[in-house]
Amino acid sequence: MTSSDLEQLDIQPLTKARFAPFGTVIETGGATQIGINQGTTIRFDAMAGVDVTAGDGTPIISLFRGTRRPDPIEIHLLERHPLGSQAFMPLSQHDWLVVVAHGNAAGDAPDFSTLACFRATGEQGVSYDRGIWHHPLLVLQPVQDFLVIDRQGEGHNLDEVWHDGPAALINP
């Protein structure tokens, strides 16, 4: 199969409704606003939860520094975290890409025919629900930093499934 035969994924704007089957969009829009700190601060409350306490899991805060992959982006694999959610929040105001898929009927691998690609703004993070198949970080600038909240602890918390050759292309 040549690359010209490969499906080119549509890039859809990221919205809470579109992303709902996969997790939570972390954004101020739609969040409950609470005035705090003697009126100097607005708290956009509980934009996302953190679900990492399965087993002996505890939440940790890390930083992911992602570099851009070559164009077109070839989708070769997806991964999931069976024991915890994983949240990404951009630390700079640049768009980035989110690629997810539903699981297959057996529940042991992604269904690559359901791949979906979303373009997030620099003010949108996502929290992948526990067990959701997603592509590793895809950035559009040469380098972009993200704050990541995920799980630390014993237990098997990473499944990775490679497609037989590229499953799809993205032309950002």
Add this chain to the structure above:
Amino acid sequence: MTSSDLEQLDIQPLTKARFAPFGTVIETGGATQIGINQGTTIRFDAMAGVDVTAGDGTPIISLFRGTRRPDPIEIHLLERHPLGSQAFMPLSQHDWLVVVAHGNAAGDAPDFSTLACFRATGEQGVSYDRGIWHHPLLVLQPVQDFLVIDRQGEGHNLDEVWHDGPAALINP
């Protein structure tokens, strides 16, 4: 007492060593670096933990939008969260201020004579340990956004102690 009699707090650069009695500086410097995602991403791992599961607490991700207070900044109060840590990470590359104090001997109020002020860069967050007395968010730009990871759940998780008049001044 006139404001000219008030102590002006020194503003010290924020470092892990200086902040250690109060919590964790969230920064890439000194963090364990792990190459992931087919070599496209560096994970700066576990820059901070999240300690919010006391009682029935769970971690949540919120956004604080802080506005600048008038100059000089008057320190009137401190607060603490008895049931959980609270982490702040700036979402823009601007400095901000962190003000903390030790507790008094009785353990029921801050010792305002121990006030300390740190200047954090836009690439430094902090996680206040559970129970640490700290001032509400202090920003230096007209408006600055922070991602906040703290505790949701039942129980008494906010103590606030007001000083009798301003305890100190800060001239950023």
